[in-house]
Amino acid sequence: MNDTRDTATDTLAKKDKSGSVVSGGHLVAKALANEGVDTVFTLCGGHIIDIYDGCIDEGIRIVDVRHEQTAAHAADGYARQTGKLGCVVTTAGPGCTNAVTGVATAFRSESPILHIGGQSSLTQHKMGSLQDLPHVDMMTPITKFASGVFSTDRVADMVSMAARECFNGAYGPSYLEIPRDILDAEIPIEKAVIPKPGHYRASTRAIGDPADIEKLADILVKAERPAVLFGQQVWASQGHEDAIKFVRELDIPAYMNGASRGMLAEDDPHHFDRTRRDAFTNADVILIVGTPFDFRMGYGKRISNDLTLVQIDQSYATVGKNRDVDLGLAGDPGAILSAVAQAASGRIDKGARGKRQEWMKKLREIEGQKLEKLMPMFTTDQNPIHPYRLAYEINQFLGDDTIYIGDGGDIVTISAQAVRPRKPGQWMDPGALGSLGVGTGFAMAAKLAHPQKEVVCLYGDGSFGMTAFDMETAQRFGAPYLAIVGNNSAMNQIRYGQIAKYGAERGDIGNKLGDVPFSMFGQMIGGYGEEVREASQIQPALQRAREAIAKTGKCAVVNVWVDPNEYAPGTKAQTMYK
Secondary structure (H helix, E strand, O other): OOOOEOOOOOHHHHOOOOEEEEEEHHHHHHHHOOOOOOOEEEEEOOOOHHHHHHHHOOOEEEEEOOHHHHHHHHHHHHHHHHHOOEEEEEEEOOOHHHHHHHHHHHHHOOOOOEEEEEEEEHHHHOOOOOOOOOOHHHHHHHOOEEEEOOOOHHHHHHHHHHHHHOOOOOOOOOOEEEEEEHHEEEHHHHOOOOEEEOOOOOOOOOOOOHHHHHHHHHHHOOOOEEEEOOOHHHOOHHHHOHHHHHHHHHHOOOOOOHHHHOOOOOOOEEEEEOHHHHHHOOOOOEEEEEEOOOHHHHOOOOOOOOEEEEEEEEOOOOOOOOOOOOOOEOOOOHHHHHHHHHHHHOOOOOOHHHHHHHHHHHHHHHHHHHHHHHHHHHHHOOOOOOOOHHHHHHHOOOOEEEEEEEOOOOOOOOOOHOOOOOOOEEEEEEOOOOOOOOHHHHHHHHHHHHHOOEEEEEEHHHHHHHHHHHHHHHHHHHOOEEEEEEEEEEEEHHHHHHHHHHOOOOOOOOOEEEOOHHHHHHHHOOOOEEEEEOOHHHHHHHHHHHHHHHHHHOOEEEEEEEEOOOOOOHHHHHHHOO
């Protein structure tokens, strides 16, 4: 056996209840503990109960939800908030299929989660046993690694293998199917293959070719109108401090998306957010860090061809995908930015820095003009309430440590125009898959990861109806949060497209919802609820909800009735489909 493996040790033997044998479920728990997993999100099933028993012994918290979709979203949210491996455990069959949306969301969002699923016993293979499905075949397209486990002595080893793949290049999910007889079987602990913590990980802070670091430094030193976009990977890889130092050292205007929002304070001279298209049209150098050229970026076509385009990504496969680049670097975003800043340090002369200051001054003026155009919608007292007014009031409500979550279509797109998280990692959204229903799992996970922080989730009324019952789960586990529902009684993002294409008489088919006073849901679970129909009452209602959560330790639902005939600009342009 090589030195990266550690079989039986006295310590492990003492942890095991029998002292001499260990079950497959307990090996799962030991391996998860070795990975730093402290919380498992799950919905119970007969195939997986031995994992629970092991988790109790290892001190791993078990959070049991009402639907596996929420469990998978919560594992994703926990990974995003902690930077560690998230974990969801489901039973076989529908337990696995219910979690598919959450795993697929993590896949498109590059979030490191391990999904462990049950299966019938190997002795019943192909016999039509309860909940038997080809889980590995189903999960392979939406994971970085998917496999069955066929012997108890390899259980811990396979968990560590799957976890390692979650952090290989761009992050993402892995799946392990473990049959019930493999989990229940007990073996002598000395036969178990248990990788030793810290002995089977390579450094992930690669910078690629050092010559390319120098090339990028040269490009940026000579640039007069540079701009940089920081994506989800920058926060996920914990490279945000390096990114902040980078823009300040090189005097570059920075734009942010995903969890990197909030990386720079709104009043920071390098923080920009309303002028990305202007910058991408007029810059001479653009640096894209940790976000792909997907539909959110117009597949790269919105970036001018008359400039130097550089891309940094954790995945080699993403660099240059959909759009040619002048220079591409695959590696750790923070490590690369730090190396480039060091290579460029002191090389920008006074004249060049002056031109950059003029460039940022021009962008700042445009930012002000665009904000000025939005202010009438942000402050309007119209009735029904304008969704932009709701988004503006939420931004005014947020504290320095408030984690904001958006779960919906048009309402969340609108909120991106107004809501500015105060710190990195305090913005969470569905990501590139555009999944509705993420909010409840994300909110619960965020509060469990950061009990001292306030958590606010803005839902559309459609998305709220998908997973809201697990607000009770959050409450049951001491993770209360504030749910704000932007209620227009419709799936409005789709409704607009239908009206535009087929006319008003056919535009409400398949997208209209009932007028539901969701505040009663908050009251039903023993928390706070309030209906809001006047714009002037949004802020007082949010403050009352905050006070109620602090006083009772229970969730709150503020249901805000918004105008169903107001839409986000992107919805009107249908850019998500172009």
